[in-house]
Amino acid sequence: MANFILAGGTGAVLNYALANYYSAEPTRLESGLEQLLQELFLQPISVLRAVVPAVFGFFGGTLLLLVWHFLKTRMVRFLLAYNGWFLHPKRPIIKLWYLLMIAIMGRKMKKTGYYQDYLPSLPVPPLKSTCRKYLDSVRPLLTPEEYEETKSAVQEFQKKNGRWLHLLLKLRSMLMRNWMGTWWNDYIYLKQRTPIPFSSNYFALGKGAMTTSHQLDRAAMMIYTSVKFHQDFRDGKIETAMLNKIVPFCMDGYKYLEMTTRIPGEDLDKIAHYAKDNPRHFVVCRKNKFFRLEVLSKTGQVLPPKVIRDKLEQIMEMAGDEPDTAGVAAFTALPRTEWAKIRKRMEKNPTNRQTLYEIDSCRNILCLDDEEIPVTDLTERGLNLFHGNGYNRWWDKSVQLVVLKNGVAGANNEHTALDATVAGQLWEYMLNAEEYDENGHVLDTSKEEVFPLPDPTELKWELDDFQDDLMEAKRNVAELISDNDVVVKPHGYGKGVPKKCKLSPDGWFQMSLQLAYYRMYKKLALTYESTTTRLYHLGRTETIRPISDHCAAFVKAMDNPEVPAEEVKALLKKAIEYQCQYKFEAMRGLGVDRHLFGMYVIARGINMDPMPRMFRDKAFNMSYTLSTSQTPVSYTNRWTEKNSAVAGGFGTVCDEGYGISYIIVGEETVTWTIHSKRSCPTTDSSMYHDAIQKAMTDMRNLFDV
Helix, strand or coil: CHHHHHHHHHHHHHHHHHHHHCCCCHHHHCCHHHHHHHHHHHCHHHHHHHHHHHHHHHHHHHHHHHHHHHHHHHHHHHHHHCCHHHHCCCCCHHHHHHHHHHHHHCCCCCCCCCCHHHCCCCCCCCHHHHHHHHHHHHHHHCCHHHHHHHHHHHHHHHHCHHHHHHHHHHHHHHHCCCCCCCHHHHHHHHCCCCCCCCCCEEEEECCCCCCCCCHHHHHHHHHHHHHHHHHHHHCCCCCCCEECCCEECCCHHHHHHCCEEEECCCCCCEEEECHHHCCCEEEEEECCEEEEEECECCCCCECCHHHHHHHHHHHHHHHCCCCCCCCHHHHHHCCHHHHHHHHHHHCCCHHHHHHHHHHHHCCCEEEECCCCCCCCCHHHHHHHHHHCCCCCCCCCECEEEEECCCCCEEEEEECCCCCHHHHHHHHHHHHHHCCECCCCCECCCCCCCCCCCCCCEECCCCCHHHHHHHHHHHHHHHHHHHCEEEEEEEECCCCHHHHHCCCCHHHHHHHHHHHHHHHHHCCCCCEEEEEECCCCCCCCEEEECCCCHHHHHHHHHHCCCCCCHHHHHHHHHHHHHHHHHHHHHHHCCCCCHHHHHHHHHHHHHCCCCCCCHHHHCCCCCCCCCEEEEECCCCCCCCCCCCCCCCCEEECCCCCCCEEEEEEEECCCEEEEEEEEECCCCCCCHHHHHHHHHHHHHHHHHHHCC
């Protein structure tokens, strides 16, 4: 903006001076600038009399523009920070709020990234409110004695240490647009030393029906549409995600959809983003071998799908029929410190160092798998996307596109920099932008164009000094894969049923999984439900805690024959209303978990000794037995149910728990993905899935819809 103002203002000064000194006749204008410069030395006073007003006008106009931009930015941030429009949408004042937003921002959608500067800062919730919500959320999970101990610790925290920690967090929020800063990535992801395939990575299935049975055509289209998305994002053509068509979401995370990887460190990993290197290549994994494939011309033009398909045919021939058995990709499934030490040794070899750079910096990875899994077998598709054969997934990479032999496609994403709502919009774009001819082949749009690009090349490794490491890595990844217990299945109804009951679909499905868990284990479990805070600058996620006294009352009453059906329905409604209210507040940055997390990090950072009793209490140190997420599949008007993704999944965060993803596709379908560990004797993904299905059926029968 500054450069634009400076250039425009300089031109205005010269034009003003020329206009005052010379006529508009062409013959006079030809030498106008030359004469102006001559007279500046011969008659400086006369020239300055004409130039000075233009200079003052330029600086005055520039100052007014800057003041208007400052005031506009602060006003919009103030309006967007107001919670009333979201939490109390029916209040009369909301109409005034809406009119002010329209007056300042207009109705027309702006370019991608336009709204970033207008997003409000992430708030710090009131300490009293956080403590109250926290106690409400843990009360149903504790015995009366345990709850009294927790209540005492929380009250002590609120009166003593918590006040100072909260104040320090408020001071931090005054210095940063988002007080979470790097804390979230560092402490939740990058400091973790455990293997990442099932703790950090997640997968997304493609469509529920066949698009094309031709593997290379589908793969070429996946590459083409993913690169086009990034170029459209760069050029401001991707629709900004909006709430109620007026409130923008933060789009900062979209830059990590390409050219991004997680680099292992001995104590702390890092996220590397290679946009400055401007890479033009994909890396293709075939038969456990890796190939470099250029997908952009030297001018930055993405190759047509037909050209990409021809290049992929070359890779198929180069890969041959025999897979590489070295299994170097298994290194990325090792505990992070082990992988960091091995990688450090590998980088001493120039060949390995170059190969690692090509993989790290590539736009994304394409995996051409040998498996032919029916498009209707969602569980097998999910398992394949999650881990492949153990040697054909590079789990450090932000985005990996996977295409099976029969053309079925999906994706595997590393979570550190890439929340599912960000990857979801890329996936929506790709699935709805595919084009094939009547035979399922990509369209040939390159007949009159020449693309002189190098042929694909195989990336080489020198691994003589790593044979023992490879054996250990392959043993480790085989163990991780064998411990996976995954089920992916749709249910017979979707959001249409709860909507007929005038209840929130998300709250309905949350209560169904709570009822199922209670029936299996005769207790409730601490539950994490993810929601977005992207309504704020650099916002990521917050936790919804759906467990409440209302939820506990409902699950206990559901199978109690002495409780009338109408009373059970009333309890269910209260449980869902509580979950909805918590969700709305969490989206507005008023949740519990991030606030407590921030104060905990500060306490550790200043070496508070002893740590507050609340942070040492049983309730605070309970693991999230149920880690749940309802991932949207519809983000823009591009979405169609026919081309929608049908499922996605992630791993459990607790050895004795479940990772639960549910994706709502239209009115009639919700697809559940349940993950647990076979090594845990008390969990069973199939049994839990069946229990959820029964709970959903019983809840529907309760309302007779």
